Amino acid sequence: MNLATDRKIQWCPGCGNFGIYNALKSVLEKEIEEGSIKKENIVLVSGIGCYGYITNYYHLNSFHTIHGRVPPLLTGIKLANPSLIPIGFVGDGDAFAEGMSHTIHIARRNSNTKLILHNNSVYGLTTGQFTPTSPKGFKSRSTPYGNPENPINPITLMLVSQATFVARGFSGDIKHLQYIFEEMMKHKGFAFVEVLQPCVTFNNTYQYYKERVYKLEDTDYKPNDFNVALQKSLEWGEKIPTGIFFKNELPTYEDLVLKEKNLFYERNIPDLKDIVNEFV
Amino acid sequence: MNLATDRKIQWCPGCGNFGIYNALKSVLEKEIEEGSIKKENIVLVSGIGCYGYITNYYHLNSFHTIHGRVPPLLTGIKLANPSLIPIGFVGDGDAFAEGMSHTIHIARRNSNTKLILHNNSVYGLTTGQFTPTSPKGFKSRSTPYGNPENPINPITLMLVSQATFVARGFSGDIKHLQYIFEEMMKHKGFAFVEVLQPCVTFNNTYQYYKERVYKLEDTDYKPNDFNVALQKSLEWGEKIPTGIFFKNELPTYEDLVLKEKNLFYERNIPDLKDIVNEFV
Amino acid sequence: MDFSIFIGGQAGEGIKRGSMLIGKVFNRYGYHVFIMNDYGSIIRGGTDYSEIRVSTKEIHTSFNRFDYMFAFHMDVFEKYKDKAKENCFTLTLNDFPYDEVIKKADAEPFMKPSIVLGVLTFMLGIPQNFVEDVIEDDLGKNAPKNIELFRIGFEYAREKNFNNIHLIKGEKTPKPLLYGNDAIGLGAVRSGMKVYAAYPITPSSTLLEFLAKNADRLGIIALQLEDEIAAINLALGSAYAGVPSMVGTSGAGLDLMGETISLAGAVELPIVILDVQRVGPSTGAPTYTEQSDLNLALNIGHGEFPRIVLAPGDIEEAFELTAKAFQFALWYQTPVIVLSDKHISESARTTDIPFSNNYPLMIKTYDKDFDGPYHRYKITIDGISPFAPPGTPDVIVHVNSTEHTEEGYSSSLPETLVKMKEKRLLKMKTIEEDFKLMKFINVFNEGDVAVVSFGSPKGAILEAIEGFPIKFIQVVSLEPFPKEAVLEEIAHVKKIISVEQNSFGQFADLFERKIGRNIDKRVLKYDGRPFSPWELRSIFEEVLK
C-alpha cells in the first residue's frame, strides 16, 4: 500500500509539511492495510495555503477547497454520509484568521471529524506575512516593524471551545506525530491536532522547537481533566508541551442532528400527503 | 443633560435592553456633564438585532451597521481619530455567530474600544432561534427538538482572547451595571462587558438570573490575576458571578500601529519625491 | 364575491397567526384565500397588519383596499384607514374594548384575532359550529380559550346588530393554504433535498423553521449554522458527498455566499441557493418586499462559471421551480439560484400544488467500463463529467478549487486553464440548448400590448390585465434567458411594458439586452409594498388609451 500519487511534491526542501504528510501517510496506510478503515471512505479536505496542496499528494478522496472554510465542509460531508471519515488540513492563517469562526464552531459542536493544523506561524503561500499565531513583534512582510498583535494559543482556544480531543505534535518528530495521528483516528468526536511546523523559507523554527518541545506522554500528565489541560495549555516558552492535552467522549453533533437517519442511503422521497393536509 | 432622542423606544415592554440603555445613558450623561468626556467624541456602533436599534435612542454620534461587523468598525474609528470614544453594542448572535472572528481579534489586538454584549441567548429580531450562548437542549424556532450545540462562555472566551477588561453585568441590576460601565469607560484598552439580558418574548431569563447572580465585588475576588479569572469565568450554574473578572493595562493596538500619528489632523500629503527616486 | 379583511395591531397580538386561522376558515368554507402580512422589523411596538383576501374566484395577490378593518390600536388604524373601501366596516379599539375582554377572559393578547373571527362569523352568517370546529382543529390546546373569545366577538356583533349577510358555502374544495416558504421547502423535499443549511434572516427564516420542525417526518436535516458562509460550505460538503443540499438566505446573506458560489461553479458541484429578496441596499427594510437582487444573482461570484437563475411568480411555482432547481443543479453539477421575495415567501395562498408530481434527480453517474478510470473533471461532449461520491469503491474523487487537470490535480499550465474553461463554457452551451427546449416563460392572455415581468408581480399583473387586450409574458428563467421564446411572443406586439419591484429596472435592462428591443414603459415600484392589482390596472389603462 502506497498512498502517494504521481504528483511531484512542491514544498520547499526541508519544509515541515513533509513530516506531517509522511506521518499521516504511514498511519493511514497501516489502518487501510489492517482493514480498520476502508480507503474509499477517507476524505481529505484542505484549504488554501502551502499545506493545502497536500491533497494532491495522497491517492485518496479529497476536496481542496477555498481559504478558511474547511470545518463546515467536514461537517457537511460527515452529515451526508456517516461512513465517511473526513480529515481536514488547515493552516494557521486558514484556521484562525479567515476561518476563525468555523474552527471554534466545529469544536463546540463536537462534529465527528478531524482537523490537523499546520502551524508555521506565517502565511507561507502568500510569501511571508504574520498570522494570528505569530509572536508579538514578529517581523513579516506586512509588519516590517513588528507584529502589533498578541498571538492566540490554538490549544487553549480549542479547549475552551470544547473540542473533545486536543493534541499538539511537532513535525520534526514523526514517530510521536504518528502516535498522535493514531489516537486522533481512534477518537469519536471532534479531534484537533496542532502540528508545530517549521517554514524553512519564511519562519524557520526548527531549531527553536527542537530545543523546547517535550512530550506529555513522558511525564505523568493525564489528558482527562479539563482544568488541568487548560492550565497545561498555557505553558509556552522555555518548555513547550506536545502530546495529547485532553480527550473525552461525548455525543457528537452528527448523532444529535441525524438521530439515526442516513441521508446518503435513505433516498426515499416522502409523498407529502400528510403534511399537506395539515395546511388545509 | 438628557441623551434621549425623540424616537419611540420599540423594545417589548420589560425587555432587558431597557436596563442596558438606561444604565449607560446615565453614566454617559454624568461623564459629559462633569466634563470628563466631550459629547461629540462619543461614537456608538451597533449591529443588527433587537438591541441594534439602541443607536436610535441616544442623541450621540452613531453607526448602526450590519450584523456581526461591529468590532472592525470600532477599530477603524479609533485609528482614524484617537480622540473619539467608540462604544460598540453587539448581540450574542452578532458577536459569536456572524461576528465570532472579529470579536476574538479585536480582543487580542487590545484595540482601545468598548464592546457591550447584549446576551439574551436568543436571536430576538429574527424571532427566536438559538444562538451560540443558548444552553444545550434549548428549544427554539430553529431547534424545536433542542439545541444540539454546546454553548460558548463569553467571559472565558474573551479572557483567553486576551481582552484587558472583562466584566459581566445583569440588566436587572442597573446600579451594578452603572458601576461596570463607569469602570469600562475608565479603561484604556479593549473593554468587554457581557450583560445578561432577559428577552421577555423569546427567552425570559429574568427570574432565572435573579436567583443566581451575585457580585464579585461583594466577595474578596481581585480582578488582577489571569489564571484566577479564567477559573472564575467557568463558574456557571447555581451561582453566576457578575462584576469585573479581569483588568490589566497594556499597550493598545492603536498606540502600536499609529506610533503618535494622528491621521485625522495630519492631512499633509507627502510629495513622494524621495520615495520615487528610489525606484529609478 | 371578493373582499378583504384587515386586522392590525402590534406584534404579540397574534396578527400573523390569527390571519392564518381566519384564512383557514374561509378556505374550508369553500373560498379562495390570499394572506399578506405587513410587519415591521421590531418585535413589539410596531403597527403590523395582515390582509386576508377572500374570493369566489381564484385570486393571485393581496388587494390592498379593505372591506373590513379590525384594529387593536389606533395608530395602525390611522396609518391605513385611507385604504378602507367606501362601505368598509371598522371595529377599532375605540369601538371595542379588546384589551379588557382579553383581561377579563384571562386570555393572552395574541388571541385577539379570535374575537375578530367571532364578529366576522356573525356578520357573514357563517355557521358558528363550523368555525368552532376549525378553531378546535387548528389551535389544539389553545382552542378552548380561543373559542371563548370567538363567542364573545360573535355575541357582541349580534348585540350591536351589526350588518349581517348570509355568505353561502363556496364551491371550491379546500386546498392547502401555504406560505411561499412552506411551498419552497416542500418542493425541495419532493425532489430529494436532504440537507438544508441556513443562518436566520428575514424573510427566509420561516423556511428553516418549517423544515426543522418537520425534519424527521421529511427524512431530512435542517440546520442553523454560525453564518451564511458556514451554511453554504456545509451544504457543499454534503453535495460533494452525494446528498442533495440547499441553503436559504436573503440579500445580505447572499453577498456572503459569493465566494462559495464561485467555488461550486469551479469544482462543479450541485447546490441550490434560495434568495428571498427584501428591501435593500444593506439592512434596508428587512420585512418589506423588493426584487433588487436580480443583477447580483446573475453576477455573484468572481470569475466565470455556469449558473442557473430561476424566479417563481407565485407560491405554486415556488414549489415547482425549487424542485426543478435540484434537477438542474444535479444534472449540470453547478449552482442554481432561486429568487423569491418577501411577498411570495411570507404570503399564504390557497394553492394547487402538484404534490404528487415526481421530480426525479438524475446525475451522470460513473460507469467504469464506459468511462475508464475515474476522473472528476473528465472532458465529455456536453461538458458534464460523470459524478461519483466519495465512498465509491475503487474510485478516488479529487475535487479542487484551484484550476485542475481532468483527474482533479492542481495545475496552472496555460493549456489546463484553456481546457477547463472551455469545458465549463461547453457546459453552459449545453444548459442553454436544453433550456431552449424547456421554454421558461409563461404566457397569459392576448393583445398587442405586452407586459413583461418576473417573480412576484405576477399575481397583481394577472388581475390587472383581466379583460384588457394585453398579453402577459412572465419570464421564469433569468439565466439562461429564454430569448427565442420571448422573441416569438413579442413578434407581433406593438408596445412593451415592464413591471418590477425595484428602482433600477434591472429586469427591464436584462430584457432589453437579451432581446434587443426597447421597453416602451417601465413600471417600477420601490416602496417595499407589493403591487396592488388596481394600481397596475390604472397604469395599463393609461397605456391602452
Add this chain to the structure above:
Amino acid sequence: MDFSIFIGGQAGEGIKRGSMLIGKVFNRYGYHVFIMNDYGSIIRGGTDYSEIRVSTKEIHTSFNRFDYMFAFHMDVFEKYKDKAKENCFTLTLNDFPYDEVIKKADAEPFMKPSIVLGVLTFMLGIPQNFVEDVIEDDLGKNAPKNIELFRIGFEYAREKNFNNIHLIKGEKTPKPLLYGNDAIGLGAVRSGMKVYAAYPITPSSTLLEFLAKNADRLGIIALQLEDEIAAINLALGSAYAGVPSMVGTSGAGLDLMGETISLAGAVELPIVILDVQRVGPSTGAPTYTEQSDLNLALNIGHGEFPRIVLAPGDIEEAFELTAKAFQFALWYQTPVIVLSDKHISESARTTDIPFSNNYPLMIKTYDKDFDGPYHRYKITIDGISPFAPPGTPDVIVHVNSTEHTEEGYSSSLPETLVKMKEKRLLKMKTIEEDFKLMKFINVFNEGDVAVVSFGSPKGAILEAIEGFPIKFIQVVSLEPFPKEAVLEEIAHVKKIISVEQNSFGQFADLFERKIGRNIDKRVLKYDGRPFSPWELRSIFEEVLK
C-alpha cells in the same frame, strides 16, 4: 533596438528581485524597460521566469519572445524554449554551472541573477563600473557578494568569447521603474489616503507590503486584518470618522466584501476598493492574469446603490486613477472600485508618473448657517448630503444601514423608502452627468476599424496597432460607462474588435448593451498569460485584410 531577456528558475533563485536589478541597469542606461513576472502559486519547485524587455522606444508590455534566455534549471528552459527568437542566445544549467559557482562563492541561490547580469554586461558592452554602481546602489549590504558573482559572469562571457556588441547609452532620462501595485499605492497616498486595510492575497499583497514598509514616511497606516470582511469594515469605520481609506484584494476577497460594499452604498460613505484580478473562478490560478471580475465589480452587493468602477490600462494610469478614485469616493460619498489585474499590478515599467500632480480631496462640508441642523441624509438637489465626521462640535452624525430618515433614524415607512431610494438615484444621475464631462476614454490612432478594450490589454494593443489604420478606444470608466464619448468615436468606424482577457467577453457584452452596436469580432484570451503584441497584431492584420 528592442530586445527581451528571459531568466528562469525556481522560486528562491531571486528571479523577481534579479529582474528588477537588471531592469534598473537598463533604465539608468537610458532605455525603456518592462518587466513581467511569471511564477506559480507554490513557494519552491516551480518554473518561474521573468521577462525583462529593453527598448529605445517606449514599450507598453512584455513581448513574450526572447533574445536572451538564461535558465537555472532545464525544466523551465524546456517549457519556454519555443519562445526563443531565431538567434536567441541561451545560457542554461547545461552550459554553465550556476549552482557550483554559487557554492564556490559561498553565495545564496537568490543571487544567481547577478551572474546573468555579468554575462549580459559583457555581451552588450555596457561599462562594467556603470553596472557595478547600480548593484552597489540597489543591493546595499548584499552588494559585494553580488558584484563578485557579476564579475564571474562577466569574465566567463569574455573567456567564452560570447558575441559582443556595444550598446550605446540610451537617450532617455531614467524614470522610476515601478510595479503597478507601487503606483497604485503612491496614487492613493498622493490623493490623501491615510488608512489601507487588507488581507493578504496574490496579486494584491505586494501593495500591503509596500505601504506597510513605507507607512511612516508616507504618514499612513497599512494594516493586515483577520479577513477581507474585517479589512473593509475597518476601512469604513475610518471613512466614517473622516479619514480617506482603501482596501485591496483579489476576486475571492472581493466576493467577501460584497455585503459591506452594499453597506457603504446605503450609508453613503466613501471607500475605495481595489480588485487586482487573477484567474478565476474560485482559487483558479492565483498567480496568473485575467479580467474576469468585471461583471462582479459592476454588480456586487445586494440591493441598489450608486457605484463607480474604474480600470487603469497601465501603471501610469494605475497611479492616476487610484488618486481620482479617492476624489470620486469622497465627493460622491459612495464606493469606488478600481479594477487592476496581475499583469498591471505585478509588472514593472519605466513610467512617467505625474507625482507632482495634486488630486485635492473635496467633500461637501457641513455649513450650519446654510444647512440648518445637521442631518446626515439631508435631501439636496444633487443627491449629495453635507458630510461631517463625528467629533464635530454641535453635530450628531447618525449613520444607519437600515433605511433611514434624513436624520439617520431607522424607518421603513413607504414614503421613507421612496425618498431615500430617489435620493440615491439622484446621486447616480449627478455622477453620470459629471462623468459625461470627464469623458473617461482614451483614444489612440485613427482608422475605420476600431479596437475597444479596457485594462491591461492596452499595452499589447498599442503596440499591435502601430502603423495600422486602426483606432483604439480604451474605456477607462466602466460605471458610469462613457456612452456618448464612445458613440462619437465609433460614428465613422466600420468594424469593431473587442479585446479582453476572459472567456465570457464580459466587456464586449457591456459595450454592446451600453452602446447598442454589435462587436464584429471578439478577441478573448483566457490562458492566464498576458496578450503579446505580435499575437494581437496578426489577429488585427487578419481583420484588416
